[in-house]
Amino acid sequence: MEPLERYASLLSDFDAFRAACERPLPSVVRVNTLKASVERAREALDAEGVAYEAADWHPGIFRLEERGPGTSWPYFHGWLHGQEEVSALPALALDPRPGEVVWDACAAPGSKTTQIADLMDDTGVLVGNDNNLGRLSALRHNAERLGVTNLAVTNQDARNFSFKPFGDRTDADDRIEAFDRALVDAPCSCEGTIRKNPDALDRWSLEQIKGIVGIQKGILRRAIQATKPGGTVVYSTCTFAPEENEAVLDHVLEEEDCEMRPWDAPDGFETDPGITEWDGERFDSAVELAHRVYPHRNDTGGFFCAKLEVTA
Amino acid sequence: MSDRERDAGDDGDVGAGTPSEDPPTNDGQRFDRLPETADDRVVPGRPTREEVVGWWEQRYEVPPETWDGHTFWEKGNGKIWAFAAEVVTPIDVEGLGMRILRARQEHWKPSTNAVQRFGREATKNVVVLDAEEATTFAKGEDQELPRWEGDWGYVIAAHDIAGEVEPIGVGLYLHGELRSTVPKGRREDLS
Numbered sequence: 001m002e003p004l005e006r007y008a009s010l011l012s013d014f015d016a017f018r019a020a021c022e023r024p025l026p027s028v029v030r031v032n033t034l035k036a037s038v039e040r041a042r043e044a045l046d047a048e049g050v051a052y053e054a055a056d057w058h059p060g061i062f063r064l065e066e067r068g069p070g071t072s073w074p075y076f077h078g079w080l081h082g083q084e085e086v087s088a089l090p091a092l093a094l095d096p097r098p099g100e101v102v103w104d105a106c107a108a109p110g111s112k113t114t115q116i117a118d119l120m121d122d123t124g125v126l127v128g129n130d131n132n133l134g135r136l137s138a139l140r141h142n143a144e145r146l147g148v149t150n151l152a153v154t155n156q157d158a159r160n161f162s163f164k165p166f167g168d169r170t171d172a173d174d175r176i177e178a179f180d181r182a183l184v185d186a187p188c189s190c191e192g193t194i195r196k197n198p199d200a201l202d203r204w205s206l207e208q209i210k211g212i213v214g215i216q217k218g219i220l221r222r223a224i225q226a227t228k229p230g231g232t233v234v235y236s237t238c239t240f241a242p243e244e245n246e247a248v249l250d251h252v253l254e255e256e257d258c259e260m261r262p263w264d265a266p267d268g269f270e271t272d273p274g275i276t277e278w279d280g281e282r283f284d285s286a287v288e289l290a291h292r293v294y295p296h297r298n299d300t301g302g303f304f305c306a307k308l309e310v311t312a
Numbered sequence: 313m314s315d316r317e318r319d320a321g322d323d324g325d326v327g328a329g330t331p332s333e334d335p336p337t338n339d340g341q342r343f344d345r346l347p348e349t350a351d352d353r354v355v356p357g358r359p360t361r362e363e364v365v366g367w368w369e370q371r372y373e374v375p376p377e378t379w380d381g382h383t384f385w386e387k388g389n390g391k392i393w394a395f396a397a398e399v400v401t402p403i404d405v406e407g408l409g410m411r412i413l414r415a416r417q418e419h420w421k422p423s424t425n426a427v428q429r430f431g432r433e434a435t436k437n438v439v440v441l442d443a444e445e446a447t448t449f450a451k452g453e454d455q456e457l458p459r460w461e462g463d464w465g466y467v468i469a470a471h472d473i474a475g476e477v478e479p480i481g482v483g484l485y486l487h488g489e490l491r492s493t494v495p496k497g498r499r500e501d502l503s
Contacts (some may be wrong), residue, residue, distance in 0.1 A: 034429075036474075040475075043474040043475065044473050044474040071502065072502070073473055077428060077473070077480075078425075124396070125399065128407075133406075136406055136407070140407045141497065144411065149382060149394055149395060149396040149410045150397060151401075152395070152403060154405050154406060155407075166400060167400035168377070173398075174398040174400050194479050212323065231427030244480065250319070309466050
């Protein structure tokens with residue numbers, strides 16, 4: 001918990017923040033509307049006597065009162081997917097449309113990927129990439145269990161993502177050479193998962209963060225380059241560290257053709273703006289449009305989410 | 313039906329033919345689009361789109377238009393995938409949509425995931441189980457089911473949930489017994 005002490009200067013109610021970080025998270029499921037409506041999922045849970053409460057900011061996200069999501073008929077049918085509540089934010093910010101070509105740069109194990117597929121009505125092309133071959137089987141398993149059929153799974157280093165498998169620089173009619181939207185849910189120091197993994201901070205160090213930052217910048221830059229002008233790129237992490245959040249945005253705003261875009265978090269979900277100064281460093285003032293999610297605001301894990309538009 | 317067919321993994325990783333059985337032009341490492349009809353076929357033994365759509369219709373009365381939005385692909389020996397868009401062929405990716413079927417064997421076998429997603433359209437060879445039978449099936453256990461009067465072979469096991477019949481998975485009906493082919497990673501004790 002000690003690494004979190006450095007955020008005391010950001011929060012007037014730091015004690016509430018620290019207390020929330022010490023509470024375990026409730027078990028949460030998202031309704032997969034590719035297979036069942038929210039009403040039908042509710043009906044099935046009610047029939048089995050599974051107690052739950054819908055999040056007040058999202059009708060298809062249920063906080064379960066007791067057992068995990070794996071042992072109920074609606075879960076067996078792929079109507080539900082266990083997903084941490086706060087991690088439903090980036091797909092909503094991405095706002096993908098049916099028929100688009102969308103990239104999830106760090107997709108495994110696929111909670112956000114399958115939510116994106118759901119928002120696309122399982123049409124268009126969703127490219128789910130992960131550099132970790134071992135985690136790809138979880139991504140495929142989850143996607144197929146949820147009935148997703150618009151997902152192409154790739155195993156590339158996202159920093160150098162190539163469209164070659166998709167017919168880039170050929171005259172094929174069906175080639176893909178750019179994305180309409182991209183999500184970079186970056187590997188990070190995971191400070192915000194402390195409620196789920198009490199040992200999340202055991203190996204925390206500033207050195208480790210500095211190492212990850214290079215990867216985060218590389219992936220986000222590639223996502224901006226690979227997305228069409230006018231397209232949307234969402235950057236998210238599950239950490240509070242400004243080095244991995246606002247500083248990464250500041251870097252790409254400087255280096256790539258992109259701008260921050262305002263995005264309103266859902267009604268009833270409280271976030272804090274991105275910070276423009278940290279540890280003696282000043283960031284582009286536009287990073288204020290990003291969203292910091294602190295655990296005590298909505299009783300969730302910690303998170304960071306920003307929306308960018310590609311300008312050229 | 314041979315044991316190999318019965319056990320030809322629902323999740324696809326067992327029972328693949330030995331390399332020597334593969335026609336030289338079927339590259340198991342990439343996805344190749346299925347030809348529309350037999351006239352378009354280049355790779356020997358590769359099923360056609362017409363055959364795949366026809367098989368679902370003939371076996372389960374899944375209407376052919378169910379598949380209008382999907383392209384069909386083969387990766388590995390007889391593993392057939394459905395993808396929701398048009399992309400270049402062949403395509404060198406790790407996954408492309410959903411594995412729906414194992415073909416290139418006498419009795420084609422649908423996957424659990426395909427039956428859950430597309431089996432709702434089926435009106436034939438759907439075995440509707442009662443609550444106890446459905447629980448047994450989801451556990452992956454075989455059970456006596458002498459009342460079934462439909463075809464033998466791969467059937468769609470379903471049950472009533474939230475006001476409608478919903479497919480659970482793929483059963484193999486033989487000699488009065490319904491065998492569950494729910495893959496190990498999907499089995500649950502829902503009693």
